[in-house]
Structures are given as structure tokens and as C-alpha cells.
Amino acid sequence: xxxxxxxxxxxxxxxxxxxxxxxxxxxxxxxxxxxxxxxxxxxxxxxxxxxxxxxxxxxxxxxxxxxxxxxxxxxxxxxxxxxxxxxxxxxxxxxxxxxxxxxxxxxxxxxxxxxxxxxxxxxxxxxxxxxxxxxxxxxxxxxxxxxxxxxxxxxxxxxxxxxxxxxxxxxxxxxxxxxxxxxxxxxxxxxxxxxxxxxxxxxxxxxxxxxxxxxxxxxxxxxxxxxxxxxxxxxxxxxxxxxxxxxxxxxxxxxxxxxxxxxxxxxxxxxxxxxxxxxxxxxxxxxxxxxxxxxxxxxxxxxxxxxxxxxxxxxxxxxxxxxxxxxxxxxxxxxxxxxxxxxxxxxxxxxxxxxxxxxxxxxxxxxxxxxxxxxxxxxxxxxxxxxxxxxxxxxxxxxxxxxxxxxxxxxxxxxxxxxxxx
Amino acid sequence: xxxxxxxxxxxxxxxxxxxxxxxxxxxxxxxxxxxxxxxxxxxxxxxxxxxxxxxxxxxxxxxxxxxxxxxxxxxxxxxxxxxxxxxxxxxxxxxxxxxxxxxxxxxxxxxxxxxxxxxxxxxxxxxxxxxxxxxxxxxxxxxxxxxxxxxxxxxxxxxxxxxxxxxxxxxxxxxxxxxxxxxxxxxxxxxxxxxxxxxxxxxxxxxxxxxxxxxxxxxxxxxxxxxxxxxxxxxxxxxxxxxxxxxxxxxxxxxxxxxxxxxxxxxxxxxxxxxxxxxxxxxxxxxxxxxxxxxxxxxxxxxxxxxxxxxxxxxxxxxxxxxxxxxxxxxxxxxxxxxxxxxxxxxxxxxxxxxxxxxxxxxxxxx
Numbered sequence: 001x002x003x004x005x006x007x008x009x010x011x012x013x014x015x016x017x018x019x020x021x022x023x024x025x026x027x028x029x030x031x032x033x034x035x036x037x038x039x040x041x042x043x044x045x046x047x048x049x050x051x052x053x054x055x056x057x058x059x060x061x062x063x064x065x066x067x068x069x070x071x072x073x074x075x076x077x078x079x080x081x082x083x084x085x086x087x088x089x090x091x092x093x094x095x096x097x098x099x100x101x102x103x104x105x106x107x108x109x110x111x112x113x114x115x116x117x118x119x120x121x122x123x124x125x126x127x128x129x130x131x132x133x134x135x136x137x138x139x140x141x142x143x144x145x146x147x148x149x150x151x152x153x154x155x156x157x158x159x160x161x162x163x164x165x166x167x168x169x170x171x172x173x174x175x176x177x178x179x180x181x182x183x184x185x186x187x188x189x190x191x192x193x194x195x196x197x198x199x200x201x202x203x204x205x206x207x208x209x210x211x212x213x214x215x216x217x218x219x220x221x222x223x224x225x226x227x228x229x230x231x232x233x234x235x236x237x238x239x240x241x242x243x244x245x246x247x248x249x250x251x252x253x254x255x256x257x258x259x260x261x262x263x264x265x266x267x268x269x270x271x272x273x274x275x276x277x278x279x280x281x282x283x284x285x286x287x288x289x290x291x292x293x294x295x296x297x298x299x300x301x302x303x304x305x306x307x308x309x310x311x312x313x314x315x316x317x318x319x320x321x322x323x324x325x326x327x328x329x330x331x332x333x334x335x336x337x338x339x340x341x342x343x344x345x346x347x348x349x350x351x352x353x354x355x356x357x358x359x360x361x362x363x364x365x366x367x368x369x370x371x372x373x374x375x376x377x378x379x380x381x382x383x384x385x386x387x388x389x390x391x392x393x394x395x396x397x398x399x400x401x402x403x404x405x406x407x408x409x410x411x412x413x414x415x416x417x418x419x420x421x422x
Numbered sequence: 423x424x425x426x427x428x429x430x431x432x433x434x435x436x437x438x439x440x441x442x443x444x445x446x447x448x449x450x451x452x453x454x455x456x457x458x459x460x461x462x463x464x465x466x467x468x469x470x471x472x473x474x475x476x477x478x479x480x481x482x483x484x485x486x487x488x489x490x491x492x493x494x495x496x497x498x499x500x501x502x503x504x505x506x507x508x509x510x511x512x513x514x515x516x517x518x519x520x521x522x523x524x525x526x527x528x529x530x531x532x533x534x535x536x537x538x539x540x541x542x543x544x545x546x547x548x549x550x551x552x553x554x555x556x557x558x559x560x561x562x563x564x565x566x567x568x569x570x571x572x573x574x575x576x577x578x579x580x581x582x583x584x585x586x587x588x589x590x591x592x593x594x595x596x597x598x599x600x601x602x603x604x605x606x607x608x609x610x611x612x613x614x615x616x617x618x619x620x621x622x623x624x625x626x627x628x629x630x631x632x633x634x635x636x637x638x639x640x641x642x643x644x645x646x647x648x649x650x651x652x653x654x655x656x657x658x659x660x661x662x663x664x665x666x667x668x669x670x671x672x673x674x675x676x677x678x679x680x681x682x683x684x685x686x687x688x689x690x691x692x693x694x695x696x697x698x699x700x701x702x703x704x705x706x707x708x709x710x711x712x713x714x715x716x717x718x719x720x721x722x723x724x725x726x727x728x729x730x731x732x733x734x735x736x737x738x739x740x741x742x743x744x745x746x747x748x749x750x751x752x753x754x755x756x757x758x759x760x761x762x763x764x765x766x767x768x769x770x771x772x773x774x775x776x777x778x779x780x781x782x783x784x785x786x787x788x789x
Contacts, residue, residue, distance in 0.1 A: 055612065057650045059677035061694035067701040079699055108562070108679055110613030338682065343562065 051085045051118060053111040054078075060105035060115065065346045066098055068367050074098075077105045077115055084122070091132025096123055100364065101227050101351030103314035107342060116227070116351065123229025138228060141355040146233045149219030149240065150185045151355065159188040160216040168201045173210030178251040180212045181281065182241075184260045185220050186385035192392050193385040199414030200256060200281065206417045207294045209284075211254075217244040221255075223263035228352040238263065242273060254281040256410075257385050258311035258318075259350065282312070282383055285413065286321040289328060296416035299331035305377035306334065306409075307368060307391065308344035309384030317342075322383050322409050329416050335375040337368075345371065349386035365394035369401050383409040444542045445469045445514070447781055448533055450521060450724070451549035453481020454767060455759030457503035458774025459547055459781075464510045466782045471541055472507070472515040473533075479504050479515060481551055485575065487582040489767050490631040491658035499767070520720070524727050529788065531754060544788065545754045545781050548738065549774070550724065552715040552760040555610025555618065563609065563711055568683040569595040570708050573609075574628065577710040581635050590640045593707050595687040600707035601642050604691055605629045606678050607649040611714030620735055622714035623764045626653045629712040630663050633671040646672045646704060648693050656766065674702060681709055715764050728755055737763050748777045754788075756781055 061067055061076035075098035083089040089096075101116040109115070126132040127142070141151040149156060163170055174180070181204070187197040197213075204211045219241055222234035245253060253276055255261040264278045288294060306326060312318040319341045326332055339345045348354075348364030358364075369391060372380045382388055388408050395401040447463055449456045452474030463470045472479065479500070483489070486496030507513040516539065524546075525532040533541045557565035557573050565571045570593055572580070584591055591600040607629055611622040626649065633645040652673065654663040667673065676693040683689055689709045695702045717736040718724075725732050730750040731739040738761045741749035748756045758777035759770045 053614075055650060056696060057608070057612075057677035058675070058694035058696035059679045061696070061699075062676065062679035062692045062701055067692075067694065074701070076694065076699060076701075078694065078696060110615050110677070111619075112614055343680065 050113050051081050053113055054081045054085070055111065056082060057110065059108045059110065060113075063104045063108035065100070065102060065104060065348075065364050065367065068345070069362055069364070071362050081113070081115070084118070089122070091122075091126050093133070094135075096126060096132070097135055097138070097352065097356060099351055100310075100346045100348055100353040102310035102346035104310075104343075104346070107314055119351070120227050120229055123227075124231055125229070127229040128232065135356055137355050137357055138352055141352075142225060142228065142230050142233060145220045145222075145225055145237060146230075149237060150189060151220065152185075152189060154189050156216045156219075159183075159218070162188075162194060163213065163215055166198055168198060169205070170215055171212040172205060174212035175210075177210050178212075178249055179210055180214055180245070180248060180250045180253050182214055182218055182221070182253055182255045182260055182264075184218075184255070184257040184385060186389055187256055188215070188218070190385070190389060193388055193408075196385060196388065196408040196410050197256070199408070199411040202414045203285065203294075203410060203417055207288055209288070212248070214244065214248070217248065219244075221257075221260035221263040223259045224350075224352055224354070226263070227350070234263075245273070245276060250276055252277040252279070254279055254284050256281050258309055258316065259384070259386055262311055262315065280312075280316075280318070282318065282322060282409070285410070286325060289325050294417055296329045296413075298416050300329050300412070300416065301331040302379050303333045303335055303375075303377045304379040304381050304407075304412075305337050305372050305375045306340070307337070307347070307372065307380050307382040307387055308340060308342075309382055309387045310344070310346050310350055311386075312383060313342055313344055322381075325409065325413065326381065329412065335377045337371040337375055339371065347382075347387040347390040349390040354386055354389060360397050363390075363394055363397075365390040366398070369394050369404060372404060373401070378403065379405045379407055381407050381409050381412055442540045442542055443471060443514070443516075445471045446543060446785060447471070447545045447547060448473060448531070448541050448543040449547045449549055451481070451551055451759070452476070452479040452515060452517065453549065453551045453759065453770075454483045454500060454503065455551065455770045455774045455777075456481075456547070456549040457500070457507060458771050459549060459758055459778050460513045460515075461503060461506050461510070462775045462778040463781065464507070464512045466778060467512070468778075468782060468785065469512045470514075471543070472513065473519055473521065473535060473541075474515065474517045475520040477518045479507075479517065482575075483767055485582070486578055487585050488631060488635060490627050491656075491662045493631070493635075496767075521724065521727060544785055545756065546728070547756045547758055547777055547781065548724065548728070548730075548750075548761055549758045549777075550718045550720070550761055552717060552764060553719050555616075555713040555716055557609055557711045557713050559616055560609055560613075560711075562680045563606065563678070563709070564681045564683065564689075565711055568681065568687075568689060569593075570683070570687055570689050570706075571681055571711065572708060573711045573713045574605075574625070574632065575713075577605075577632055577708070580708075581632060584639060591636060591643070591708065593687065598707070601640070601644065602704075602706045602708075603633075603636055603643060603645045604678075604689070604704060604706040604709045605633060605645065605647045605712055606691075606709065607647060607712045608677065609711040609713050610716070612650065618714055618716060618735070621653060623653065623655070624766050625712040625714060627656075627659045627662065627766065629710075630654060630659075630666045630671070632710070634662070634666050634669060637666075637669045637671060644670070644672070646674060646706070648674050648676055648678050648691070650675070650677055676702070715760070717761065721761070728752060730755060737761065748773075748780045754784065756784075 058078045061078040066075045099119045105115050144153045183197050186193040219237045222237040226234035261280050391406045446468050447470040449472045452472045460470045483496045484500040489496045519535040519537050522536050523534045593600045636643050654660045676696045678693040680692050688705045691704045758773045
């Protein structure tokens with residue numbers, strides 16, 4: 001039973017908007033009364049209050065890529081919000097883990113509800129406070145990042161070893177302009193994504209940008225961990241990265257993955273990082289391309305379609321730049337998928353989706369590949385290691401996608417430039 | 423001080439330009455509100471001039487094939503009012519002109535219009551109405567891209583054509599008969615993202631009216647309405663909604679997230695049926711967007727000219743919400759109709775009548 005006094009206190013908190021102490025009981029159980037649950041959630045964070053704005057119109061549910069999955073009991077943001085604000089959310093269900101932080105709901109929402117932010121807060125409750133179920137694969141990745149600085153318990157030196165094996169330089173004229181490239185874990189360890197990293201190094205060499213690959217001096221950026229709700233691990237790795245970057249006297253840092261960039265956008269705010277310019281690698285390449293630093297002479301006769309990574313298109317509004325670079329390659333024909341640009345569909349990799357084991361036939365990446373097949377393109381170009389990984393994974397999973405080719409934009413550019421050199 | 427009755431004056435003749443027109447009241451906006459205000463001022467024995475920026479009097483109502491809840495024709499409403507002011511010797515009207523500047527001289531307002539005509543008046547009524555939301559701003563619906571996605575005013579025109587020619591509704595893209603119609607509610611209303619967080623009040627009702635009109639004319643037609651909440655709030659409105667449901671208009675609760683065109687011109691619509699918690703997809707011949715309404719496009723300009731205030735939502739602010747509904751902070755400037763918030767036609771007519779009594783009282787005080 002609640003007294004009128006607590007009610008008033010709650011109301012006052014809302015009006016004043018002052019932060020309050022976190023819920024005292026750290027072993028919060030989900031099966032307590034719904035009121036307790038709601039109160040706990042409300043005290044968790046201010047983000048939670050934005051859910052009160054929801055008018056249950058359902059535009060998010062049909063904008064959500066999950067709505068296109070052909071399975072029973074799909075995740076719908078609308079019901080999620082309603083359950084959450086009534087304190088009826090089952091923290092042990094899969095609902096909390098279906099969101100890929102793609103941002104479709106946020107774009108569609110008439111009341112600007114930042115559902116991904118709320119999702120991170122709720123996951124925080126589960127992951128750090130033990131209030132509910134965390135998928136095993138996600139647990140494993142978190143602990144690996146906390147202990148080894150990457151999601152697969154790989155050695156830190158492996159990032160360097162691979163680079164040495166390819167014969168590409170780790171640094172080139174770094175001392176002059178102190179430009180460094182942050183590759184991210186996927187490009188550092190994943191066999192497929194490493195090809196992207198190699199292409200990046202080749203491009204930078206060809207266009208004559210002095211650079212340094214941080215290699216063994218970088219750890220996970222912490223963006224996905226933060227979105228999974230493990231704020232303390234995220235802070236830990238962010239701090240490590242910050243230390244290494246400062247140690248290297250970096251002036252400008254270019255980030256390969258839009259996911260990593262999302263993390264650095266926040267880290268940048270700290271005083272120590274204030275003077276370090278952080279930008280996306282694709283922006284640098286675009287600027288160089290527009291400035292005429294390189295151009296493509298080799299023809300690549302291909303029909304391609306561009307898959308917009310959510311963290312580029314929806315989060316940062318970078319839609320035309322990669323397409324313009326593609327258009328610069330002679331012989332390329334760009335076909336657009338049904339959903340593209342700001343309304344593109346998610347590959348399913350964001351927000352921890354990359355570490356979840358989705359059953360075949362229930363993957364978002366398959367919907368995306370189906371759309372790509374419809375266009376008649378041979379090649380899907382993307383510009384994010386996560387998308388590359390997820391789409392490649394889906395492609396390998398089914399016979400019908402065998403003729404499709406998944407390529408990162410940098411590999412494409414690298415191909416064009418290397419032709420020029422010969 | 424008395425004034426001579428001016429002669430009946432209908433069209434602006436070129437020689438009348440650069441002339442001073444003197445009257446008691448200037449009504450800005452020749453829509454239903456302005457017309458009714460002029461008619462009731464006339465009944466009170468007060469002269470007035472109507473200034474309208476369009477080449478014709480009657481505002482938006484003259485374009486409506488039917489108005490709710492009693493399904494009378496919008497044209498007859500405006501025609502009746504225009505006939506009344508044409509008969510009256512106290513009302514003059516100037517069309518195709520807009521206000522350029524305003525001065526306050528010895529208790530008179532001297533207004534200059536875009537044709538350099540000056541109006542010397544005691545009081546001004548702002549009845550410039552509303553403008554509909556530009557559906558292109560909500561790009562997920564493809565308005566302006568797909569010809570079969572229309573807004574409610576265009577659907578109204580299609581219905582008008584249907585009425586006149588006795589034929590059924592046709593698709594704008596290829597002229598084939600349209601039997602599957604979707605109406606999407608709340609386009610450009612109740613959205614903070616688009617800057618219109620308010621409810622436009624009348625869209626639910628006029629869309630329901632349109633749905634009824636479609637089904638009554640063509641019993642083969644199927645009409646699906648995608649709504650968030652049905653706000654048929656007034657007397658007769660809810661009954662109209664009940665009637666629509668009995669006619670077989672389907673109401674699906676859920677906001678549409680995207681419209682896409684199929685190669686044959688059909689429009690595919692995706693939404694969630696929030697009552698069933700299921701995603702739904704439908705294919706339609708015509709998708710009509712029930713666009714919300716906004717303050718008229720020149721509201722900011724007028725507010726600056728007259729020195730009156732607007733709220734955050736862009737509508738003009740009244741002196742007092744309860745007691746001085748027509749007054750503004752500026753003496754002698756009054757508000758009527760949709761400039762202070764959206765109203766159904768009958769409320770606008772009511773406002774036109776009530777503002778005239780406020781103006782009469784004001785003129786009485788300041789003889």
C-alpha cells in the first residue's frame with residue numbers, strides 16, 4: 001500500500017527534475033509488485049520519464065525493423081513502452097534484447113521519445129543490478145571486453161600481429177601531422193573486416209595522408225557495451241582508450257566504425273580529449289574525394305546497392321556522401337533498395353544484436369538481403385564493420401544469397417585506387 | 423460623428439486605387455468568420471470593409487463539397503453569406519489584396535494595403551483563418567511524390583467532382599475507379615517532431631464525413647481509417663462516427679509509418695494495429711492524408727504589423743481566455759475564428775457573431 005506522502009514526493013521529484021538516489025535494494029527482483037517495479041524504474045533515470053509522453057500511436061512498431069520479421073510475438077516498441085511505464089515489463093523476457101538501437105522509432109516518433117536511451121537504462125538495471133535475464137552470449141562478450149578489451153577474449157597483440165603479417169605499415173609519417181586511425185575490434189580481429197582495414201591503409205598510403213594505426217594500443221570503444229547497459233565496463237574501456245590516445249599525442253583521430261564514433265562523440269566531451277579532433281573516416285575520404293585528392297580511373301562494371309548503416313544514416317545523417325563516392329567510380333550503377341537513406345532497415349547488429357544468436361529465418365539481416373536481391377544488384381556495399389559482419393553472416397547462411405557479394409565501401413575505393421597505380 | 427452610407431461597392435476599380443476608404447471596422451479575411459462578422463455588424467448598423475487576399479470571398483469553406491455533421495454543402499453557406507453582404511449597403515469588400523502597413527492616428531487605424539489603398543477605421547477584426555499542414559514535411563507518406571497520395575483538401579475536391587459528375591471516385595494517377603481508400607488521421611497534428619503538438623480538433627470529424635460520403639456514393643468502396651484516437655467531440659459528431667462504422671468504414675488504431683507505391687500505382691501502407699498488437703499492411707487505390715491545420719502562413723507577419731502576440735503554437739493570443747476571448751493586448755484589434763485555435767465551421771460562424779458585439783461595445787465606448 002502506498003501512502004499519499006510517497007505520491008506527493010514522487011510528484012515533486014518530477015516537477016523539480018532533480019536527480020534522486022538509485023534504488024537502494026541492489027537485488028531488485030522483477031516479481032515484486034508492479035508498483036515497486038515502476039517506482040524503481042522511475043528512480044533509475046530521467047530518461048524513463050520521456051515514456052510518459054507516449055500516446056501509443058504505434059508508428060514506432062511499424063517503423064521498427066522487427067515488425068518485418070515473420071514470427072510470432074515480435075518485439076514492438078509501443079507495447080514495450082506501455083508495459084514499462086505501467087511497471088509490467090518482464091525483465092526476464094527477450095523483449096529487452098530485441099532492440100538493435102537502430103533509431104527508426106526515434107525518427108518516426110511524433111514526440112521524440114529516445115527509446116534507445118531508455119533501453120540502455122533498462123538493460124543497465126538487468127546487467128549491472130541483476131534484475132533479470134541476460135542472454136549468455138551477451139554476458140560472455142561483456143566479460144571478455146572487461147577482461148581482454150575485445151569481445152572474443154583475443155590477445156591484444158593479435159591486432160598488431162595480423163598487421164605485420166600483411167606487410168602493411170602500421171604507421172606512415174605519423175610524426176608530422178599526428179593523425180591516427182581507430183579501427184575498432186571487428187576490423188582488428190574479424191577475418192572479413194580485416195580486409196576493410198587493409199583497404200583503408202592502402203587508401204591512406206595512396207592519397208598520401210600520414211597516419212598511425214593504434215593497433216595493440218586500442219581496446220573496445222565501449223559503445224555497444226554502453227548500449228547493452230554495462231556502464232561501468234564502458235567507462236573502463238573508454239578510460240583506457242583515452243589514456244592511449246593521449247599518450248600518442250594524437251591531434252586528429254579518424255574512426256572507421258560509426259559505432260565507435262558514437263562512443264567517441266561522448267568521450268570527446270572530457271577535458272583531456274578536448275583538443276583532439278575526432279571524425280569519421282568516411283568523412284575524411286569524402287573530403288579528399290571532393291577535393292580531388294584521388295579519383296577512379298579503373299572501371300568497375302557492377303550493379304551495386306548501398307546499405308545505409310543505421311549509425312551513419314539515422315544517427316548522423318550521412319546519406320549522400322558514400323553514394324557520391326560510389327558514383328565517382330566509372331562503370332558503377334547504383335540501385336536503391338526499397339528502404340534506403342534515413343528509412344533504411346537495420347542489419348540487426350547494433351545495440352548488442354551482433355552478439356545475440358538469432359535463429360535462421362528470424363534475422364533482420366535476411367530481410368535486408370531480400371531487399372537487396374529485389375533490386376537485382378550483384379553487390380551490396382555498406383560502410384560499417386557491423387553491417388558487413390551481419391550481412392556476410394546472413395549471406396553465408398542461405399543458398400539463395402550465394403551470388404550476392406557484400407563489400408565495404410573502403411574495399412571498393414581501395415580497388416579503384418590500386419588499379420590506378422598499376 | 424456620423425458617416426454617409428457609401429454606395430454599393432463590389433469590385434475594386436483601378437481608379438479607386440490610392441484612395442482613402444473610411445469605415446468603422448476593417449475585417450481582415452473574407453472567409454466564413456469574416457463574412458458573418460460583417461453581416462452581424464451590418465445588422466447592428468455598423469459599417470465595415472472586408473479585405474481578402476484571394477480573388478474570391480468565401481475562404482476555404484466554399485471548396486468543401488459537404489460539411490459535417492448535417493452534410494449540407496459548403497458552397498451554399500458561403501453563397502448565402504456573400505449574397506447578404508452584397509445586398510447590404512454597409513459592407514464593402516476588397517479582394518486580391520493584403521495588409522502592408524498599419525498606423526495609429528488620433529484613435530483611428532490607418533491601414534495601407536498592397537494596392538496602396540488606405541483604410542481609415544476605428545476597429546480591426548483579424549479573421550485570417552488557418553492554413554493546412556504541408557504533408558511534404560512528413561516525407562514517409564510520399565505526398566507530392568506518389569500521385570495517389572492526396573491530402574484531405576484534394577480528396578474533398580475529388581468528392582466534389584464525384585458529386586457534380588455523378589461518377590465514382592477515380593485515382594489521380596490513371597483515372598481508374600478507386601474502390602480501396604485509406605484515410606490517415608493526424609498528419610501534421612499531435613507531433614512535436616513537426617512542431618504541431620496540438621490536436622487539430624476537426625480532422626477526425628471531417629475525415630469521417632469524407633468516409634461516409636465515399637461509401638454512400640459507392641457501396642463497393644472500402645474505406646480504412648488509420649487513427650490514433652477518435653475525437654468526434656461535439657454534438658452530432660459522435661453519432662456521425664457511429665453511423666460511419668455502421669456503414670462499414672473500417673477503423674484501425676495505429677499511426678502509419680510508411681506509404682510506398684507499387685509499380686501499378688497502388689499505394690502500400692504499413693502500420694500497427696495497436697489494438698491487436700499486430701503489424702498490418704494494406705494496398706489502396708487512394709491514400710488521403712487528413713492534414714492538420716496551422717496558423718495562417720502570414721500569421722507572423724500580421725502579428726508584427728499589428729503588434730499583437732502569438733503563443734508557442736503560432737496562434738494569436740487572446741487578452742483573456744475566459745472573459746476577453748476576442749480582445750487582444752492592442753486596443754481596437756479583435757480576433758475571431760481559427761486565428762485563436764482551430765474550430766469547426768459552426769463555431770467560426772458563432773465567433774463571427776460574437777466578435778461583432780465586442781466591436782459594437784468598443785465603438786460605443788470610443789465614439
